Amino acid sequence: MKINHFKIEEWMNEYEDDAVYNLAETCVDSLTLRELVELGGSSYDTFFQNLADYKLTYGHIEGSEEFKTLVSGLYENQTPDNVLAMNGAIGANFLVLYSLIEAGDEVVSVHPTYQQLYDVPESFGATVKKLYLRPENHYLPDIKELENMVSNKTKLIIINNPNNPSGAVMDRDYLKKIVAVAESVDAYILCDEVYRNLLQNTERDVPSIVDLYDKGISTSSMSKVLSLAGLRLGWIAANEAVIKECIKHRDYTTISCGMMDDILAVHALKHYDLIMERNLKIIHDNLNILDQWIEREPKIHYVKPEAGTTAVVHFDYDLSSVDFCKGLYDLNGAFLAPGSAFDLEGTFRIGYACGTQVLKDGLEKVSEYLRTIEPTEEIK
Template identity: 70%
Template sequence: MKIKTFAVEHWMNLYEMEAVNNIAETCVESLTVNELIEIDGTNPEEFLRNLGKQKLTYGHIEGSPEFRGLVSNLYDSVSPENVLMMNGAIGANFLVLYSLIEPGDHVVAVHPTYQQLYDVPASFGASVDLLPLRPENQFLPDLNELKSLVNDKTKLIIINNPNNPSGSIIEKQMLEEIVEIARSCDAYILCDEVYRNLMQEDGLVVPSIVDLYEKGISTSSMSKVLSLAGLRLGWIAGPDQVIAECIKHRDYTTISCGMLDDLLAVHALKNYDNILKRNRKIIKDNLAILDAWIQQEPSFSYVKPRAGTTALLKYDLPISSEDFCIGLFKANGAFLTPGSCFDMEGHVRIGYACDTEVLKKGLEKVSEYVRTLQQEGNKKGHSYSKN
């Protein structure tokens, strides 16, 4: 099959490991193994001693009963049997698309979002229409536009909630309206929910699509909300027929995920509330820093994110987003993601949930680089200054 280069992943692969101040990372500041184990007072030496006694078998093929049970508790109407472990949300998304999409199907996907969600179904022979998320609409979908895109061949509507890269959040009422549009053409809804519950607003609760719609499918992972990307574990939560189809297709791609990862994930899920409390503090504190920087940096503006770990920053400089990010990286090692990775030229994506000092230093380096561009541009007679 033919498929485009995965722009954002290719970008991260090229530069991420050499970054001095990585403000492109999308996970909340990662936990160490000891931090994870100790989060509820567990003794790390005892935990690791017991871990060392485990035989390194394939483990539970579809995820341990404890893992599936704990994940099901994150939803209102999902049983453990309706949870299937995969290798990260990227594996979960791929398996859903591999299991459901056939040549000739029609898919509607929001855009911008994670490129996998629209290019993989296209590679399987589906006709894909993109539903634009516009800054003037707070990066929320226009439901009249969605209605105009669906038809009797629409197999799947794909959303990402909270949204990467914008940090927008579709609340319950709009989700219910999207469900009614899906019902009108008997389509599934796949919702990538890897940032679910990372809210900026206290008390804001947004339901999962799987709890709102009988043909809703939720994918998520241990990576973003739980700060454990190194475990490489995710899951699918969905209706019986979807899970059955995914298990059938999964046998051709995945035997099982790592049993040690499963054991550590179970410990994390038992402490979900503790980790979420830690991580919500990080995203709130860091967004306040980013927001203050935006207010004083005249070349940048943004739609303030309401959830997740990322934001799209619009800049007012006569330079492509890729050239800006490469120039920044070469100048001082600060690392951002170009908006071109999301077809959003004139923007960069920032991941603001990193270590707070890294964020502060990274933003300082961005400002320094902008001033350098402005000085060089003014010498050449170009207008690099907004004011």
């Protein structure tokens, strides 16, 4: 099976470990194990003493009942039977595609988005049509364009809400328009929702696709919103027929996720509101810092993100995005993701939900680098 190189993951793998100022990270600033366990006043020592006699078996094959119950509570009208645990959202996305898509199927995917979402179905032999998201439309899908792209052969429409890398978000009314298009051709909708609820305006009505459409499929994880990427635990939320099909295919790939991951995820989900209070403050404070920095840099501009943890930033310098990011990294260790990883040349993706001081220091280093590309009049 042939598949393209995964550009953003290969970039992260090559440079992330040695970065001094990691502005390419997409999770909200990660929690420590102690911070997680002590949420709500829990005792760190007691928590782990209670785990000491657990046998390290496979654990719950499809996710513990408690985990699935807590996850189903994040949706409007789902039950534990609508939830299946997976090894992160990347595992959840892969399993959905592996279970539903075969050679000859037609898939429509938004672009840019996480590369897995369009390259995996293509590697399975599907015809993938890309619905391009443009800055002039605030990186939202053009509904008329989508209507013209689908056909009776379309099996799946893939969206990502909030969007990675742009931070665009579709509200209830917008999602209903996507659903109407899917219904017109009886297609599934897969929505990668790993940034769901990380809203700049928390009053916005942004439901999950699984609560709007019977053939809607939501994937998410503990990684981005809950700052727990190290748990490697995600899920699929879908109707029971889709879940059963996914379980059939899952038996060939996964068996179970880690029992300890499940236990720690349950603890986090019980304190979901506390984590969200922390993480919403981080993204609100940090986006304000990023926005002020953008205003100060005359050759830097962007479509301000409305949700999530990332933004696409355009630069007016005669450099490729890889050369721009590599030059920055080599100069002072500040780390960004090149827009070419998302087929957006002349841009970089910044993750602004890192520690606030890391963001401040990193942006100073980016400014320092910009002065080396085009010296100021005083330096001249």
